Amino acid sequence: MKASRQKVRVLMVCLGNICRSPTxxxxxxxxxxxxxxxxxxxxxxAGTGDWHIGKQPxxxxxxxxxxxxxxxxxxxxxxxxxxxxxxxxxxxAMDGENLRNLQALCPPHLKHKVKLFLxxxxxxxxxxxxxxxxxxxxxxxxxxxxxxxxxxxSLLDHIRRQHL
Ligand code: 4NP
Numbered sequence: 001m002k003a004s005r006q007k008v009r010v011l012m013v014c015l016g017n018i019c020r021s022p023t024x025x026x027x028x029x030x031x032x033x034x035x036x037x038x039x040x041x042x043x044x045x046a047g048t049g050d051w052h053i054g055k056q057p058x059x060x061x062x063x064x065x066x067x068x069x070x071x072x073x074x075x076x077x078x079x080x081x082x083x084x085x086x087x088x089x090x091x092x093a094m095d096g097e098n099l100r101n102l103q104a105l106c107p108p109h110l111k112h113k114v115k116l117f118l119x120x121x122x123x124x125x126x127x128x129x130x131x132x133x134x135x136x137x138x139x140x141x142x143x144x145x146x147x148x149x150x151x152x153x154s155l156l157d158h159i160r161r162q163h164l
Pocket of ligand 1: 014015016017018019020021051132133134
């Protein structure tokens, strides 16, 4: 690995940036740090919507993540910006609606960067979307963590193979 190479930058995207994408941000950050790859890979998250800008992740999201050893409380919601499409190498949508919204915002020559996060989940049993837990019960937050933990491991393997 060459320390001088450009970092690989990953942006996790959902609707509000208070449930799914902060979970993916915190879990993937933990994987990067555990693998000793902070020098080479960077992760951030954002929402396509603007309702929760500046807010901490949803308390239910923070509690569920904390129980599995991830501290999401330093994160603050922000909205996707035009320059994200230049800056990030992987712009990963949690569901089909986020994907369509991102594709509509993305300049045509950068569209190859926009993908579904679960495209990287090796054995997600055909599940393509991380379901929105916001209006549901506690089990929805556990499901988000299960899907995100699985896909984060596969994404890290993919980046190692392709870039490092
Ligand atoms: P997220 O969940 O997209 O996973 O952050 C949501 C958060 C807030 C809302 C919808 C989804 N909302 O309608 O305010």
